[in-house]
Every structure is written in C-alpha cells, then in structure tokens.
Amino acid sequence: MEHRSPKGFLYLLPAALFLGVFLIYPLVDVFVYSFEESYNFASQTWRGIGLYNYRHVLRDPYFIQALKNTLLLVGITVPVSTGFALLLSVALFSLPRFRELFQTIFFLPYVTNTLAVGLVFMILFQKTPYSDGLMNLLLGLFGFTPVDFIDGPYAAKMFVLSFYTIWIVLPFKILILTSALAGVDEQLYKAARIDGTSRARIFFRITLPMISPMVFYLVITGFIGAFKAYSDAVAIFGVNLNAAGMNTIVGYVYDMLYGDSGGFPSYASAAAILLFIIILTITVINLLVGRKRAWRG
C-alpha cells in the first residue's frame, strides 16, 4: 500500500476547484468587502479599510430591527416546530392504520410553492375594508376583536410569520423524525413493556435518546434555516419589508445590495459576515451540547 500518494489529491481536484471558485472565493471576497469602506462594484474602488461598515450596520435602525425580528423568529420557530414535529411524529407512529395517508398529507406543505402558500396565508389573515378575513372570522366566534395580522400590530405580524415558518418547516422535520422513529428497534419497546415501563418513561428514557442524533440534526439545521429566513417574510408582507417592520437579516443584506436603498455592497457584506458569525456561534454551541447529550450509535 502506498500511503501519502499524491494521486488521491488528483481525484479531489475537480470538486476542490469547484468549491474553491464558487464557495471559498466568494466567502473570502465578502469578508474582504466587509472591511472596505464604500466599495464600488463598477469602479472597483474603495475609500479606506477598517471597521467602518460594521459600525454603520450596527447603528442602522433597519438592521437592528431585522436582527430583532430574526432572533425572535429563530427563538420561536425552532423550539416550537421541533417540539411540534416530535409530537406529530410520535402520534403518527402510534397510528395503527392510515399512517402513510397522514404522512403524505403532512408532507404536502413541503412540496408546495412558498410564495403561493404565503398568498394563501395573507388572504387568511388579512383584514381589508371589505372583509375581516377568515382568521378574524374564527377569532370573532370566540369574542376577539378583529386584528389586521398583515398590516397591524407587531405581535400579530410576528405571530403570522412564525406560524407560517413553522408550517413550512414542519413536513421535513416530521419526515426525518418518523424515519428516525422507524429505526428504533421494536424489541427495545417490547423489553421495556415487559419490565413495566410507563409510556412517558419509554418516551423520555428510550425513544428520545435513541432518536436524539436526529433531533439535534434538526435543531442545528433549524437554527441555520431560521437565521437565513427571508422568502417567508416576502411571501406574506411583500418586498418592502422595512416599511412593514418585518425585515430579516438576509432581507437587509438583499436591500443593501439591490433594494431601494441598494448599491451598498460593503454594508451588505458586513451584515452578511455578522450573520455568518451568529450562525457559526450558535452551531458550535449546538454541536458542543449535542456531543455531550446526544447518544451516538
């Protein structure tokens, strides 16, 4: 056996080249832009190098609003959607029949177009001079006064956005968790039953630890996905997210590049790097916790 043969690297070269050009280079480039003051795409010029862009972005009320929205969205949707997916998967799994049918139904949102779903959500929740919308009609039955979820108070708008995000991400999580549940050895449950284990204890001491690697996978990808939220907000509140006060960090980056206030690649880069740092930190924390807590088969 030849050890340290350079041949191995040759095989990796095509993929490495591809990744280098389209992934590593842009990443480094964005990093560089973020330190270049007033970089201009057209003239390829900048005025100075330093932390100016970061200072500007962190003082920009739109960015602060976007950061607040994103953190709130992440804080609400990741735990709720993961917990809800866990609940639904276990329920699905204990169905004696129609399991496939319900699995298919629960999976439908995943294959439906985001913007189309957003439109439907808007119609459900919107309050117009002509109609209070279906959701307000339902709430009215319980004696609530109608609220405009699309163009009303912040909490209502946040609620719709969270509701929508959870609804969109749920199918994938259910899919992953039901297959994780199916992978748990049936005999473990039988053994536990013979030993007189209560249902709750079976769930917390056997099921959950056995599927914990998948749960952690979902939490990590959930965090990353939620931090990168943008299209969901657009689908419900339209492109002018700053006006609606519902912008996200990715939305802010987009606006800085192409939006009404566009033409600021330096600010966009700085915001993107800030997002990158946040996601990296959270992911590292997740991995560290996961390594400690999750059982590895």
Place this chain on the structure above:
Amino acid sequence: MKVVFDHVTKKFPGRGKAKGTEVIAVDDFSFEIPDGKLIGLLGPSGCGKSTALNLLCGLLAPTEGRILFGEEDVTDIPPEKRGVGMVFQNYALYPHLTVEQNILFPLQNLKGAERPTKEEMLAKAREAAALVQIDSLMDRRPSELSGGQQQRVAIARALVKLPRVLLLDEPLSNLDARLRLQTREEIRRIQLATGVTTIFVTHDQEEAMSISDLIVVMKDGKVQQIGKPQEVYDDPSNLFVAQFLGTPPINVFQGRIENGRLLIGDEAVLTWSQAAQPDDQHTDAAAAIPITVAVRPEGFIVDSDGPFSCALRSVEVMGRDVSVVCAHPALTSAPLVRAVIDADEQPARDDETVHFSLKPHKVLLFDAQTGDRLRTGW
C-alpha cells in the same frame, strides 16, 4: 412457579393474498411446566415456539384458552404485571445506557411501596450482575461488550426483578459455536442457582437436549411430544420427533413386516421372538405390510455375519468414534446411511460391502402413512 397452558390457541389473520384465511400459530396447547425446571421449547422455524413464548410473557393474547402461573390465571394480565423476565434473541439492551443502567432499568419502573431505595436498587443490580459474572463491566455500554457478555447483561436485567418465570428467546443463536457451549452451561448454572422456572425457545435440538429438564417438541403449532430429553430421544412418538432429534440424524428406510420379521430391502434385519410378539396387527399378518423403519446412527454394529448390508462409501474418522457412510437403496431420509461406531470396530476400508447387525432398541418403527410410532417389543 408452575406454568400451565390450558387449551391455548393463537390465530393470526392472514395478510396479502392469504387475507381472510387465518394462520394458526399455536394450536390447542395443553401442558404443564413444573416449578423450578428448565424447559426447552423445540421445533423448526415457524412452528409457533416464539409465539408460545410471547403468549407467556403477555405481548400476545391467546385467541382461545387460558394461561396459568401457579394457580393464578394470567391470561388477561398485562406483561408488566405477570412478573416475567424476558431475554430477547438480539438481547434488546438499551444501547445508550451503561450495563448498570440497563440492569437498574426494570427496578426504576417500580412504583410506590414496591420501589426500593437507590441503595437497594444498586445492591440488587450488583447481585444480579455478580450472578452472571459481569460485575466488572458495569460502566460499559452494550456496544463495548462481546455477544456473550451482552447476553449475560440481558439475563441479569431479566433476573433483577426476581421474576416468577424467566423466558429466553433463542438465547444462543447469536453466539459462535464455542461460546454457545459455554453459555448453555452458564444458563443451566444460573437457572439452578436461582431456581426460577425457565423456558427457552430454540430450533437447535442439541441445545435443548443438553440443558433442559424437559423438552417440548413442536411442529406446525402443535405439540408433538413432551418429556425428558433422553426419553424423547429414545422413545419418540412419531417420525418427525425421531428425525428432529439427534445428530447425525436418524436413518429412515422403507421396510416391511412379513411373518413376524422386519425386512429392509430383502434382508430380514430383526425378528420378533415368539414371546415378545407385540399385540399390534402389523406383525401378525402373513402378507407384507409396508412400514417406515428408522435406525439411530449408533444402532449399527459392524458384524461380518450381520443381516444388514450396505455399499461402503467412506469412513470418516472423528476421533473417539468413526462415521461409516454407506449407500442403501431403501434409504429415504438422506442420500447415504450414516452409522456411528466405536473407532476400534471400524470395517476394513477396502471392503465394498459392510455388514451390520442392529441394536433392537435403536430401531424404531413408524406407520408408513401417518408417521405415527408403532410400539413393538422385540
């Protein structure tokens, strides 16, 4: 704890093409397992032995009939209240828990007054671990143990709650040959040490015969025979039992009875003495009656004047004894006859024909149609 099957039947609904028809996995089981014994449920795969075990532990409910532990009817009692310990075929250890946590698990399920203190639990777990000799492995996880050690953990976990009945599903099938021998003796030792009524399922007749007090031979959901291993071996109730027990397997010939003589081919291998004439009609008849003759491999004696002759094919030396392999046209069970004889008595290998006389008590007769045993005093 005495265990009683009282006319227990278990039917499963058919699936797919067989929908509408029922599969009878266990058919009218009635037998009693005495207290404190080791019992082997033995049969080929699909004979219902695992179903019988699942009925005992309560994971399955019988379609008809009752199951009793001692005087208590446990048919409608859920598994956790039956006081059974079960060792699964693949052990079903909780992979994310250590050996100690695995053994503690059943104790931690106890509630109220039954629940021991933490110290008591640990003491009990250690006691169970010591019994199966894994007390030095308490901090390991199952994946860090060998198959045999995992098996011991599973037994300790089943025993820690002091079950009334211990059930083992194919306990040795996942072990290699050497470990299997060791472990079966280990199971016997543990059973004797605890005195708990133990029922185990196996398809390996050697395994069942070697350690059981009683074996229950099953086929197609029906009990074929129950008895002490040696008794069942020496005195099988039908051809299936005779063929299922014993390695190498019994040699089965087409034979016939004529004028009080047993013939295989044209050779009269045994004759009934006038005094020991059985009352069976088979032997009285002057006309030839077809019959199935089965001869245990150890029932052959090399004897140059013997009545039974075969074409010698080979002699396989196995150390203590030798296997004489030869051909006989009337043989139906296998391509060749296998006779196991003492190494000192082996025939000359250049002989083309080998002559045997037969040990009468190793020759078993069966009805050629039904396979039922024909009892015949020689």
